[in-house]
Amino acid sequence: MISLLLEQIHSDVxxxxxxxxxxxxxxxxxxxxxxxxxxILLYTLVVVIPIFNSFRLSFFxxxxxxxxxxxxxxxxxxxxxxxxxxxxxxxxIIITLISIVGQIGIAFIFSSFLYSRMIKFKSFHRVxxxxxxxxxxxxxxxxxxxxxxYDYGLIxxxxxFLNLGSLASxxxxxxxxxxxxxxxxxxxxxxGFYMVIILSAMTSIDKHIYEMSEIDGANGIQKAIKITxxxxxxxMGVTVMLCIAGNMRIFDHIYxxxxxGPGTSSMVMALHxxxxxxxxxxxxxxxxxxxxxxxxxxxxxxxSKLLINRPWARAK
Amino acid sequence: MNTMKKSxxxxxxxxxxxxxxxxxxxxxxxxxxxxELSILSHQVRTEVGEGGFVTGFFSALDEYIEDNPEIAxxxxxxxxxAYQTKITSLGAANDMPDIFMLKGSWxxxxxxxGWVVDISAELNADPEWKNGYIQGGFDAVTKNGxxxxxxxxxxxxxxxxxxxxxxxxxxxDTFPATWEELQNAVEKFKAKGIDTxxxxxxxxWPAESCWLSTLGDRLTGTDWTNKIISNDxxxxxxxxxxxxxxxxxxxxxxxxAFNPDINxxxxxxxRTYYFNKKAASIVEGSWLxxxxxxxxxxxxxxxxxxxxxxxxxxxxxxxxxxxxxPAWFLAISNSVTGEEREAAIELLKYLTGPKQANxxxxxxxxxxxxxxxxxxxxxxxxxQEYNSFIQNVRAVPIYDAAMEASVIETMNVGLQSLLIxxxxxATLAEEIQREQDRIQ
Numbered sequence: 001m002i003s004l005l006l007e008q009i010h011s012d013v014x015x016x017x018x019x020x021x022x023x024x025x026x027x028x029x030x031x032x033x034x035x036x037x038x039x040i041l042l043y044t045l046v047v048v049i050p051i052f053n054s055f056r057l058s059f060f061x062x063x064x065x066x067x068x069x070x071x072x073x074x075x076x077x078x079x080x081x082x083x084x085x086x087x088x089x090x091x092x093i094i095i096t097l098i099s100i101v102g103q104i105g106i107a108f109i110f111s112s113f114l115y116s117r118m119i120k121f122k123s124f125h126r127v128x129x130x131x132x133x134x135x136x137x138x139x140x141x142x143x144x145x146x147x148x149x150y151d152y153g154l155i156x157x158x159x160x161f162l163n164l165g166s167l168a169s170x171x172x173x174x175x176x177x178x179x180x181x182x183x184x185x186x187x188x189x190x191x192g193f194y195m196v197i198i199l200s201a202m203t204s205i206d207k208h209i210y211e212m213s214e215i216d217g218a219n220g221i222q223k224a225i226k227i228t229x230x231x232x233x234x235x236m237g238v239t240v241m242l243c244i245a246g247n248m249r250i251f252d253h254i255y256x257x258x259x260x261g262p263g264t265s266s267m268v269m270a271l272h273x274x275x276x277x278x279x280x281x282x283x284x285x286x287x288x289x290x291x292x293x294x295x296x297x298x299x300x301x302x303x304s305k306l307l308i309n310r311p312w313a314r315a316k
Numbered sequence: 317m318n319t320m321k322k323s324x325x326x327x328x329x330x331x332x333x334x335x336x337x338x339x340x341x342x343x344x345x346x347x348x349x350x351x352e353l354s355i356l357s358h359q360v361r362t363e364v365g366e367g368g369f370v371t372g373f374f375s376a377l378d379e380y381i382e383d384n385p386e387i388a389x390x391x392x393x394x395x396x397x398a399y400q401t402k403i404t405s406l407g408a409a410n411d412m413p414d415i416f417m418l419k420g421s422w423x424x425x426x427x428x429x430g431w432v433v434d435i436s437a438e439l440n441a442d443p444e445w446k447n448g449y450i451q452g453g454f455d456a457v458t459k460n461g462x463x464x465x466x467x468x469x470x471x472x473x474x475x476x477x478x479x480x481x482x483x484x485x486x487x488x489d490t491f492p493a494t495w496e497e498l499q500n501a502v503e504k505f506k507a508k509g510i511d512t513x514x515x516x517x518x519x520x521w522p523a524e525s526c527w528l529s530t531l532g533d534r535l536t537g538t539d540w541t542n543k544i545i546s547n548d549x550x551x552x553x554x555x556x557x558x559x560x561x562x563x564x565x566x567x568x569x570x571x572x573a574f575n576p577d578i579n580x581x582x583x584x585x586x587r588t589y590y591f592n593k594k595a596a597s598i599v600e601g602s603w604l605x606x607x608x609x610x611x612x613x614x615x616x617x618x619x620x621x622x623x624x625x626x627x628x629x630x631x632x633x634x635x636x637x638x639x640x641x642p643a644w645f646l647a648i649s650n651s652v653t654g655e656e657r658e659a660a661i662e663l664l665k666y667l668t669g670p671k672q673a674n675x676x677x678x679x680x681x682x683x684x685x686x687x688x689x690x691x692x693x694x695x696x697x698x699x700q701e702y703n704s705f706i707q708n709v710r711a712v713p714i715y716d717a718a719m720e721a722s723v724i725e726t727m728n729v730g731l732q733s734l735l736i737x738x739x740x741x742a743t744l745a746e747e748i749q750r751e752q753d754r755i756q
Contacts, residue, residue, distance in 0.1 A: 031324045038331040064408035065429020150577035151585075172580035175738050259518065262579035263733030278401045280722040281425045283408065 051294065058288035063281045075288035085289060088267045089296065091179050095186060095268070096247040096300075102187035104239050107194035112224045114195075115202050126199075130192030137189065141256030144185040148172050148257075172258055175265035182266050186253050190246070194239050201235035202228060237308040241301050248297040269293045351659050352388040354651075356403060356413040358644075360393035368606050368681020369469045376672035380663055387659055397519065407431045412649035414660055415667075418465045420456030420643055420717035421724055424755075427459050432647045434462040438661050445665060450642075453684045456718050457645050465645030466668040467684035469676075471602045472640035472706060473714050474530040476623040477590070478597035479616060482510070491597070491623035495564070498626045502573045505596055512573040514595035516586030520728035523578075523735060525716050526599050528565060528727075529639030530625050533712040535561040537632035544752070545718045553749040554742075557632065562734060562741035564628065569735040579732045591616050599625070602640075602702060606680035609696045620698060622705050637710045642684045643717035726751040 027035075058075055060068040079085055110129055113119055132140065147154045148171040156168040171181050205228065213223055229236070251270040254260060260267040260275070269289065276286040355377075363370045381389055392413070394402060399417070406412050412431055426432045439446040450470055457465035478491050486504040488497075498512075505512045517523045533541050536557040543551040553559075569578075575589055583600065590598040591612050598604075608617055627635035646668055652660050666672065673685035680699045692700070716724045727748050733739035 028321075031321055034324055034328045037328060063425050063429055064404060065425075065431060066410075067428065145580075148580075150580065151589075170577045170580065173577050173736065175733070175736065258580065259520070261518070261520065261729070261732050262736055263729055263738055265733075265738075275725065278404045279725045281404060281422075282722065 054287045054290050057284055058291050060284040061282075062284040064283050068284070071284070075285045076292075078285065079288050079292060084264050084267060085269070085272060085292070087264055088269045088272045091266060092248055092250070092268050094179050095183050095250060096244055098180070098183045099187055099190075099243050099247050100240060102183070103190050104194050104198075104236070104243055106187070106191050107198055107239075108224075108229075108236075110191065110195050111198040111202055112220070112228065114199060116220065126192075126196075129195055132189045132191075133193040135189070137252035138256050140185050140189050141253040144188075144253075145172065145257045148181060173262055175262050178258060178262065178266045182254055182257055185257070186247070186250060189253075194243070197235060197239055198232065201232040205231050233308065237305060240304050240308060244300050244304055245297060248293065248300070350386055350388055351656050352390065353415060353656060353660055353663060354390045354392070354413040355415045355663075356392050356394070356399070356406070357417050358394055358396045358399040360395070365610070365679075368676045368679040369603075369683075371679040372672040372674075372676025372681060372683070373468075373667060375675040376666045379671055380666040384659070384662075389663075412651045414649060414652045414656060415663060416647060416649055417468075418457065418645045418647040419721075420645070420714075421719055421721045423457055423459060423464060424720060426647075427464060430650055432464045433650055433652065434464060435466075435648060435661070435664075436461075436463045439463055445669060448669065448686055449684050450686045453642055456642065457647070465647035466664055467642030467645050468668050468672070469644065470640065470642050470682050470684045472638050472682075472709070472711070473525045473601040473643070474527065474599060474625065474638040474640070475602055475604070475702075476597055476599050476625060477604060477608065477620050478623060479590070479593065479619045480621045481615075481619045482593065482596040491621070492626050495626045495628045499568075499571060502568070502571050506572050510593075511575045511589065511595040512597060513575075514586040514589035514598045515574045515578045516581045516583040517578045517732060517735070518580055518582040520579075520732055521716060521724075522583055522586075522600070523565075523731045524724065524728050525639070525714060526601060527625075528561065528731065529715040530637060530712065531565055531628075532558055532561040532715070533637060533639065534625070534628050534633040534635075535564070535631040537634075538637075538712050541713050541715075545713060547720075547752075547755060553752060554745045559741050559745045560630070562744055565731075566734050566737065566741060570737055574735070578735060587611075602682055605698050605702055606696070609680065609698060617698075622698070622701055624709055633712070634710065636708060637712045639714045640706075640709075640711040641714060641717065643714055720752070720755050722754070723748060723751045 057068075059070060059072055061071050061074075062068045110125075114122055114125060119125065146152075150156060150168075150170045150173070153171070155171065156165075159165055159168045172178065174181075209227060209231075210223060213227060218226070249270050250268055251274070254266055254268050254271055255274070258266045260271050270293070273286045273289045273293070276282050276289060357373070359370045359373045361374060364374050365371055377389070377391065381387075400419075403412075403416055407426070407429060418426060418432060423432075449467055453467040453470070454463050454465075457463055457467075476491055483489075483491065483501070486501060486508070488501060492498040492501055502512045515522065536555070540551050540555070540557065544553070568574075575581075575586070575595060586595075586598060587600075587604070587607070589595040593616065608620055612620070624636060624638045646664055648657070648660050648664065668685065670685060670688065673683040673688035674690050676683050677688035678690035678694060680696055682702075692703075695703075715727070719727075727744075730739055730744040730747055734741065734744050
């Protein structure tokens with residue numbers, strides 16, 4: 001599965017950003033490997049080995065000390081019945097779907113505007129939209145929890161000011177809407193990140209296509225949906241994959257704004273692992289949850305790749 | 317091509333060298349002449365002067381450093397939540413600080429993992445030291461007859477601080493004595509648009525530590541509580557008395573006794589509600605006494621009086637009780653080597669004995685050291701009121717100081733849902749019991 005993904009990324013990059021395939025500047029294989037070696041070693045040490053270790057630890061009952069008891073698949077059996085885990089998974093899916101529409105959708109709209117002729121001060125807009133992505137997620141979470149505060153928060157104050165005080169509510173206390181409320185800062189923070197990616201992909205589109213379509217009478221929206229979107233499809237595939245991967249392990253915002261509460265209504269999988277490890281001291285079970293997060297995330301990414309690229313349709 | 321290959325190899329070699337240097341530097345520790353002791357606590361120097369215990373802790377620590385110039389002390393202080401994460405990580409990495417703070421509910425895990433050492437021998441060798449602590453002070457840290465920590469504070473976690481003036485306005489000269497009277501008062505406060513109680517349950521321990529520990533015991537009786545703590549199979553959280561205590565708590569919340577944002581604000585913000593008179597009372601622990609003295613507005617400070625939760629007639633647990641006792645203990649970890657041990661024990665005596673207790677007591681803390689020596693007249697009025705008030709109150713166990721951490725976590729998280737009507741008492745009781753059953 002991983003090699004399939006790597007192959008996809010490789011072919012995406014090769015097809016879009018100009019091809020070095022036939023260039024005489026291309027380095028020999030041995031030199032390339034030598035350059036990549038330190039990075040790969042570091043990656044193996046810091047990412048790959050801990051993942052395998054986690055997988056191994058998920059078969060034990062371990063509270064962090066010297067004693068480990070082998071219990072086979074019992075952790076996974078408990079995991080299947082753990083309603084908090086499945087609630088967290090559901091919350092992660094909701095956040096991911098909202099982010100795909102919000103982060104990537106809004107980023108695409110902004111990119112289309114910034115790419116057109118109408119907008120002045122383009123670099124200023126780029127900086128302002130990208131700026132939140134540079135702030136720490138913890139800071140973003142804190143600031144937004146002040147905004148949502150019932151007593152002195154910005155939203156309730158503005159509603160009072162507009163004589164709409166009856167709409168003011170305890171935004172962070174309602175378990176039915178909390179996951180949507182918490183998605184706001186997450187979407188807000190990373191729009192700029194995806195906008196930069198999509199904007200750079202748009203620059204590779206030949207401008208003549210737009211000129212020809214204008215002659216044919218296409219308006220802005222038609223140009224965006226029928227011309228731009230299909231031509232940057234590979235990049236969109238990459239952004240969707242980044243979005244899913246990032247939102248499956250979302251932690252900082254939720255931890256700071258609600259701590260998973262009220263109760264477990266805004267719990268996400270990464271926070272569930274954290275609490276199981278550090279508060280319940282159940283390291284083995286937490287490892288099992290981590291393995292589950294990895295498997296579920298990779299599955300979702302594979303599904304999204306298949307839906308976007310549709311290899312069965314192209315083969316015909 | 318040749319130059320490119322050469323510079324490529326050179327580049328890789330330089331990368332490898334710099335990486336290996338980065339990894340090597342962190343590992344070694346300076347040792348040599350002199351003993352070095354590391355302490356990790358959730359006392360932070362910037363809080364000195366705010367709570368009684370913090371002041372006493374650092375005063376004793378500084379005195380020890382002065383008396384023992386040849387010993388190097390490395391102290392690190394964190395807030396409670398960060399402290400829990402750090403101590404667990406250090407334990408799992410087998411890199412515990414020499415002296416650390418141990419919570420009663422962690423004792424089983426820490427002892428099983430070998431992270432904390434048995435100090436019964438040194439305690440028994442110095443009876444004057446051991447017997448200087450309050451009755452039952454070592455209960456939570458005693459396992460299989462061995463003692464693993466020294467109590468520092470003896471707090472009451474369930475104290476009602478009420479604004480006398482605001483209660484008088486609705487016709488109550490003192491805090492209601494029975495639960496029915498309290499429910500009537502809630503209706504009257506609701507009519508005035510005032511919260512009867514301020515609660516900040518974002519960190520999810522206040523509802524359980526300050527309310528349920530007392531409420532639960534009132535309905536179940538202390539015998540039941542002690543059996544749960546010792547994991548006696550004869551009692552369960554699903555027993556009707558405990559479920560009833562959850563029902564009573566939920567009914568009070570549903571009646572509108574609390575501020576609407578209980579789960580999204582923390583204890584500090586809840587205190588602000590009380591200080592701004594948006595709430596008529598607040599239920600917190602004895603640590604709030606010195607905080608009120610230093611930060612409350614004058615009119616609220618002078619109007620604040622103390623009480624315990626009202627009597628629930630149907631309960632088996634008596635009336636004048638409040639959860640209290642030592643919750644945090646100072647302990648020695650498995651990192652302490654032979655020669656360091658004596659110095660560590662000496663430091664423990666400083667940090668938990670009279671040197672700390674006298675300062676703590678005079679700055680308004682309640683120590684686990686039974687008879688601190690301090691000028692009683694200099695203590696703030698609310699503290700003096702507490703000292704005489706508490707004589708007539710029987711202490712019952714604090715749930716999160718004695719019960720297993722995983723059980724407490726399930727209870728705390730579930731209480732957040734219970735108080736907003738999202739979970740039924742019976743369901744919550746079952747969830748907690750399921751966690752209790754998983755304890756080995």
